[in-house]
Amino acid sequence: MNEDHPKISFGKTGVLLINLGTPDSTSWWDIRRYLKEFLSDRRVIEVNPIIWQVILNLFILTFRPSKTAKAYKEIWMNDINKSPLRFYTEMQANKLSQRIKNENLIVDFAMRYGNPSISRKIEDMQKKGCENLIIFPLYPQYASPTTATVCDEVFRVLMKMRWQPAIQIVPHYESEPLYIDALVNSINKKLSEINWIPDLIVASYHGIPKKYFEKGDPYHCYCHKTTRLISERFKEIKIITTFQSRFGPQEWLQPYTDKTLEKLPQEGNKKVLVISPGFASDCVETLEEISIQGKESFEKSGGDKFEFISCLNDSDDHIKLLEHLVKKNLN
Numbered sequence: 001m002n003e004d005h006p007k008i009s010f011g012k013t014g015v016l017l018i019n020l021g022t023p024d025s026t027s028w029w030d031i032r033r034y035l036k037e038f039l040s041d042r043r044v045i046e047v048n049p050i051i052w053q054v055i056l057n058l059f060i061l062t063f064r065p066s067k068t069a070k071a072y073k074e075i076w077m078n079d080i081n082k083s084p085l086r087f088y089t090e091m092q093a094n095k096l097s098q099r100i101k102n103e104n105l106i107v108d109f110a111m112r113y114g115n116p117s118i119s120r121k122i123e124d125m126q127k128k129g130c131e132n133l134i135i136f137p138l139y140p141q142y143a144s145p146t147t148a149t150v151c152d153e154v155f156r157v158l159m160k161m162r163w164q165p166a167i168q169i170v171p172h173y174e175s176e177p178l179y180i181d182a183l184v185n186s187i188n189k190k191l192s193e194i195n196w197i198p199d200l201i202v203a204s205y206h207g208i209p210k211k212y213f214e215k216g217d218p219y220h221c222y223c224h225k226t227t228r229l230i231s232e233r234f235k236e237i238k239i240i241t242t243f244q245s246r247f248g249p250q251e252w253l254q255p256y257t258d259k260t261l262e263k264l265p266q267e268g269n270k271k272v273l274v275i276s277p278g279f280a281s282d283c284v285e286t287l288e289e290i291s292i293q294g295k296e297s298f299e300k301s302g303g304d305k306f307e308f309i310s311c312l313n314d315s316d317d318h319i320k321l322l323e324h325l326v327k328k329n330l331n
Helices: 028-039 049-075 084-100 118-127 144-159 177-193 210-214 219-231 257-263 289-300 316-330
Strands: 012-022 105-114 130-137 166-169 200-206 239-244 271-275 305-309
Touching: 012 028, 012 084, 012 118, 012 316, 028 049, 028 105, 049 289, 084 105, 084 316, 105 118, 105 144, 118 130, 118 144, 130 144, 130 316, 144 166, 177 219, 177 271, 177 305, 177 316, 200 219, 200 257, 210 219, 219 239, 239 257, 257 271, 257 289, 271 289, 289 305
Parallel strands: 012 105, 012 130, 130 166, 200 239, 200 271, 271 305
Antiparallel strands: none
16 A cells, blocks of 8 residues: 555444434523424425425524423433433443444444434544444334434435445334334333233324325334234233324324323223333433323323333343344344
């Protein structure tokens, strides 16, 4: 090799875990910056972009950050100044790296919106000698506003790179046996910790606008498939599927989680467990929207017992699942 040639690293494979994203802090400006990036994504908001930018910048980004900041402050990990989603995604990457123990495999994480960005992490991996990248969207059930937008951003980054690594995308895993096992184990763990038997288990997934489903998005079907597979292991307790976190005036996938929790006590279901199988890590949608707001509305409506089952987070079962899915793509 020419002595003047710059040193080049090569021969590595990178694994990049990618979650939705998080603001850098609970400050109004950090929340606004995060919401602007998230809500400007055409996959997330399928509205005329000119009209939407007017609505977004004049109204939503003026009033929404304060409400969102209040929710984040309820669940923020102040001792380390991180959101739970950031903390658990980072832990997943660290534990997965320790579990695989391969010096030629670099495991890292990125956020679709916010920091650390996909572009920064892909460029960093390429500089470290990663000639192959395994992109791992942390969404068990495929949806265009989640998995597809991760792919969009990955390919946008590659378009700007002169020397590109080869790319593999880990597909959706809504029916992967280790995933179902991990969810079942988390339910059993919670059942062993409480001294009452639930009347019902609510499996709450993040919603999408109904029109996305009508246009062909398979997300709705994948969610029901996951619930069905869990239900097959719990014949004695009924499990239902609901959808949370709707935004705006249009109709979203139903039944809505919040409305369901409000009416369950009147139907005789006064003791419930709630699990969120579509979230790889606990976040504002699970810890504030379900565990705090959901519990409060359920109890105000006459409910007696309410428990939220934590997401898989950095549990051993989850790291085992991530390792399995990564190795499938390595082979």
